[in-house]
Amino acid sequence: MSAVEEQSTGIWETIREAPAPVKALLVGVFVNKLGWFLQVFLVLFLTTSKGFSPVQAGTALGVYGAGSVIGLIIGGSLTDRVGPRAAVMISMFGMAGFVLAIAYVPSYAAIIVVIALAGAVGQFYRPASAALLTELTPQNRQVMTFAIYRLAMNLGTTAAPLIGAALVAVSWNLLFIGEALAALAYAAVAIVALPGRKKATPAEDGTPAAPEPKGSYLAVLRDHKYVLFLLCMFINAAIYMQYLAVLPLHMKADGFSTWWYGAMVALNGFIVITCELLVTKVVQHKPARQVAVLGFVLLGGGLAFYALPGGLAIFVIGTLLWTLAEIIGGPTMFAYPGMAAPKPLLGRYVGGAHAMFGLGSALGPFLGVFVWNSVGAQVWLWCGVLGAVGLVLAYFGMAPARTEEATELAPIAEVAEGGQA
Template identity: 30%
Template sequence: MTTYATAAATTVTRTRLDLPQLVWALAATHFVSRAGSVVQSFLVLYLTQEQGLTPTAAGAVVAAVGIGGIGSQLIGGWLCDRIGRRNTMLAGFLGTTIAIAALGSAGSLPTIWASAVGLGLVADLFRPAGAAAVADLPAEQRIRAFGLLFWAANLGFSLATVTAGVLARHGYGLLFWLNAVAAVLAALIVRRRIPETRPPAGERARRALLPVLRRDRLMIAMTLLNVAYFTLFLQTFATLPLMMTADGHGPAAYGAILALNGIVIVLGQPLAVRLLAGRDPGAVLAASALLVGAGAGAGAVTHSGTGYALSVLVWTLGQIGMAVMYGGTFASLAPADLRGRYMGVASATWSVGAVFGPLAGTALLNLGGRGTLGAVCVIAGLALFGAQLALRPALRRRMTAQAEPSPSDS
């Protein structure tokens, strides 16, 4: 007897790159949602310039979105195992529409903060649900599928940065409208193009996540490593503009350097998928962490525009390597009945890093200076490199065991 995932894979129409239409529809939702996610990028400016909040208060609102985002990943993982991947994505996009409208109309600090938490809680529900839908595919399709989602999201982000900058000149209200419309469009794509991939109730055991997770030492180790990795990676987005400003480089220069990150991803990600597919995931993840540490460390000690550009190029290559292997590796760790919740935990590592990274990076920069920040980044990259290599044998054993057909599959 074939498994549900195998049967679904054979019945879904294939398209380009031998990927199911499901994956291309998911990529479309990632592109549309990221292209329309213009409010968060300009939220600080909106709060300080139009709402009259102090920078400290505005920072607290942004942090509230991030805190809500951590819960969003975990709740999304739980929901997509309970009510389905498709329903969770619909709830996330429609909830985002409501939360964006609430945030745009909020006038007092308590209502702004509450709306920000609400936005964080719903805005990322689709991520673990989409990741679980890809994890439901056969293992040989996952790397290309996750790579396509990452590429589509970054293409959307690149478009969002340009669009938001133009629209903000005509008022921040346009950003809220665009964000809400994009969420509705993404929900329509889910409604019309994305089928449910969750295994039928008869093929799923009703297990709680925590008892299984407590016994899964490999998953715990990978989760902790990825929290450390994203803390290292995401601190660059807080410290880089501060260091460039101190060196006399204006906002235009920072924008150009940041655009390099998106350009390299859009152009290099498809090639990276072809080059890295079939490689040892542990080795690729280890090398990616090393590149991020080296790039972040180099950026802390350089002062020229060329030096900053080279540092961004190095850590972007590490980011691409991580993106190619990240989703597929966690999908291979997940039991079939807990895929959504496992992918929710995996997605939450990014959100936790988004909270810890800016705090740790700016604290090191303020207390120890650029030299200390650079040294810590390099040491962290080396430590993550060694730890990830140490997990390679266990990863290979788990992924081999997951790839072997069970007696019920025959």
């Protein structure tokens, strides 16, 4: 049995024994998410501070979302070309500049351009961060590491609106300064603590180092199994987002107050934050395909459950079911691209998965509300059908994890160089 296989994969062991750059990355992402204000407050800023119409503000938010999807794709390619550390630095320095510019550019057209750039550049870090976690973490600990990564993001994202509201009460400018500072903090972490890209070195016998293999997103698309996985990521996000789009409309139509809808969202957030690591400890060594299939069963089933009559109990049970799907399947689904990717295309595999999830998150609410307006509560049955489609795609698209030398993608000893470029 190898040293990697003997390593414990418990929560605290994974955190305690993680390489220093992994710990630094988790802290950096958490701090960055604490300043995640722009998307939350953009509409309010444009309508109350800048005086633009709700349509103009909504358009700007849509542009930000579109820019984010494009940024995820570019970020994957950038990660493969310049390395994760450099991609994080480019993303965070660029984001800081563009966010500050939003508060000062004079015209709506200029704001739209800057918002699009902020949305794109601000997402470069996500494929880079995920690729770096994959490279620095033994394969048997990757699912748990991604669960911890998700927890750091969720904690930061949960606190950000409260911090943002406090800043807005003083000045809108403070909001943008705060987000810029959070981005710069992550950039500083990248400079100081994240490892640079390793250069190819000649072999001991003097043989010249082999040139780094090159590829593109076309190479990703030629991996037909992985394309099926990308489609299931899109479906996963599109139906998952209905808890933000259709659920409040349904509960309002059934006579429940906004408070009860807020309670459903809070129930989901509480369970994810408190239980995901514990559930991951149980499922992390199961085959990724099995975990994803179970996740789709619970996600599609939980959303379809909303179509039943029964009042508040139906909403509570349905929410519990799809929340269970999130905490069971989420870490594995986001760790899988790193398991499936050939090393030269790691950034693109990860970027493609994040981009498809982002695209589903952007289009899902629009499509869900459209179907709700057409067929009412039967929209949940369509979510169940799409969950079944996602299940099939996951089953045929997720191959067993790629195994490399002793499953060690980056031995801890090799990470000790820290920030050396």
